Amino acid sequence: MAEIDIKDKNNAAVGKLTLPEAVFGVSAKQGTVHDSIVNFLANQRQGTHATKTKGLVSGGGKKPYKQKHTGRARAGSNRSPLWKGGGTVFGPQPRDYSYSLPKKAKRAALYGALSAKYADGEITVIDSISFNKPRTKDMVELLKSLGLEGKTTLVVLPEKIESVLFSARNIPGVTVMRVADLNTYEVAVHNRLLMTKQAVEMLVEAGKK
Secondary structure (H helix, E strand, O other): OOOEEEEEEOOEEEEEEEEEEHHOOOOHHHHHHHHHHHHHHHOOOOOOOOOHHHHHOOOOOOOOOOOOOOOOOOOOOOOOOOOOOOOOOOOOOOOOOOOOOHHHHHHHHHHHHHHHHOOOOOOEEOOEEEEEEEOOOHHHHHHHHHOOOOOEEEEEOOOOOOOHHHHHHOOOOEEEEHHHHHHHHHHOOOOOOEEEEEHHHHHHHOOOO
């Protein structure tokens, strides 16, 4: 078991939280983490790219010139890929890039990424985060107080809190996410993690299932 300090908004320690080895003490396997990140990025692709084949390009209904005695190569349509303005051969077409990974593999990758962050001292646990109303200045001051100013930070909450979400959305490099939506890519791409005590407890509880 490992322990981490619980901070308040003034960066003062107000307690300690025990972190289980099964979630924050896992040896990260680079291959598993890599596979999880590639899977996440593939699932984000819209796949709406499209090019027109010769059957989709307008025009070309009439044979450009007669078949024989012109000295030119035979042609049945000026929409052929060989002609300027013609269709595209083997161009990209709408497709679904998404695929699934085993749940155990995704969980192992996430815990490996979290363990690496903990080992590097890049996780900050705060007792709670709340604002009376959305205000970017309040979020900036909180990050500054915790020593996270200027760092790409993933803020992990137990549930959606709109005042926090709206306060952080205009700050470059800061992402707010529910613990239920936490994934390996977001953990790896951010320099620091700011998690509430309740979010960590929920993550630990999910790891027991």
